[in-house]
Amino acid sequence: MKNGAEVFSGNEGWAPSETGSQQQAFVKPPAPPQREIPRPLTTAEFQELMRQSEEAGDWMLNQLTAKALRKI
Structure with a gap:
């Protein structure tokens, strides 16, 4: 099969x-496929991911703001 x-x-x-x-x-x-259990993040790794997430969020907000302003 x-x-x-x-x-x-x-x-x-x-x-x-x-x-x-x-x-x-x-x-x-x-x-279901067996997945490897990931190890917990260190504090430094977590802080880096949060920083990257904030940067990506700021970039997206800037893009949406610019798009909205073009429509005005």
Whole structure:
């Protein structure tokens, strides 16, 4: 099966069908990918990210202000 999905046939998760004799295959979705847990940020790393975020926010505010002023 695609994406590493497992196929089960039989009674797993199925009630009897209306006819009582037909069964369909049940496709189990693949497990989510395992992610590495990131280490906590140091104080210096956090402060640098905050500074960059503020600069990006200031830049975006300047862009939006300039765009608004052009419309006046």
